[in-house]
Amino acid sequence: MVAERLTVSDVLLAPVQGAFFYDDQLAIREGVASDGFIYKGKPRTPGFSSIRMPAEALSVGLILSDDVIVWGDMMSVQYAGAGGRDPVFKTEAIMDLTHRVVWPRLKGLSIASFVDACSATLTADSERLPLAVSYGLSQALLQATAHAHRCTMAEIICREYDLPVFDRPVPLYAQSGDQRYINVDKMVLRRVDVLPHGLINSREKFGPKGETFLEFAKWVAQRVRALGGEEYNPTLHFDVYGWVGLEIGLSPSDIAVFIARVADDLSPFQLNIESPADYGSTRLQLDRYVEIVHQLERLGSSARIVVDEHCNTVEDIESFARSSAAHVIQIKAPDVGSVTDIVRAVLHCKTHGVGAYLGGSCVETDLSARVSTHVAVATQADMMLAKPGMGVDEGISIVRNEQNRLLTILRTSRLGGCKQA
Structure with a gap:
């Protein structure tokens, strides 16, 4: 052959x-x-x-x-x-x-x-x-x-990997970059499943005790409802780059209380908080994130913690998933490395009942984004990043278009199934 x-x-x-x-x-x-x-x-x-x-x-x-x-x-x-x-x-x-x-x-x-x-x-x-x-x-x-x-x-x-071939779309997640207000409007009009990231990466954007961030988060919820209507209910996902820990303190209990407060203010939308704190090493990050997750459960909060920093390799991801050190793990594709390890990372998350977010970076290319789309659909990741770039429209169109082309092929039995050339 x-x-x-x-x-x-x-x-x-x-x-x-x-x-x-x-x-x-x-x-x-x-x-x-x-x-x-x-x-x-x-x-x-x-x-x-x-x-x-x-x-x-x-x-x-x-x-x-x-x-x-x-x-x-x-x-x-x-x-x-x-x-x-x-x-x-x-x-x-x-x-x-x-x-x-x-x-x-x-x-x-x-x-x-x-x-x-x-x-x-x-x-x-x-x-x-x-x-x-x-x-x-x-x-x-x-x-x-x-x-x-x-x-x-x-x-x-x-x-x-002996996986069933599903023709189900993977929820799409978009990030705003610094143009956080106008890009939220774009995301809502395009009806992405998860938004807006927000790029809360400085004290100025987070504010004293998080008040600036909270004000922005409330605006996002109001804007989604105003532009999207009652039937559109995306997950609200904010990356805070460790600023909850930097501003509120590194106590898992205090961090959980703050996040639960944000979740209450944004109800009925589902809240994801990515990277609430940076503890400086993989071991400390895992141990403290386990405590944050436990404290949120104790408070009865529906907020979900997403881990990114210090959870980079497939071995890190398996450890965090096995320990339930987050509700969702970002599998940041260039950090994980080989596509084989990216696949394994998604499967580890699924084995341990943790959300698999097939992410990546705004600095990627159209080609790597299209390959990631195939990985996400094949493994049925829980969500994937609209990438590359920070313009929102470009990343959404590249990933969504590739996904729709792929799903059309998979749904066409005449073309379905690998062939021996």
């Missing part, structure tokens, strides 16, 4: 750009002043030449033995180097590593099995590849295997 004979014959590398900017979270958290779109002052996180930098990325193209080229995109996340993450992406260094280390593993590689191809290239020795490399390369390998079997990337995942 042709699928069994197809191999990688060569590699192309194309410098590209992510859809937003890499930001030094530590410098921003310390209160640096903004000047238009940039930040004043010196960066604090190693690897940053300025506090805000255009996002670099690198496309890796695999030339297959039938002369078809498939692509994947490598990049970091917006807040690279923070919360236990890999350092900021540097194109020249990654190009050099790919030529020296990755290409020898790829030459002549069979792409009949996606999982086997990833195992042979991404885990070939004890020293792990940068997660950005694993992420981009696994995207290309997934597309290669889908090409070999003449089916969708989602079907390859279902086939290799």
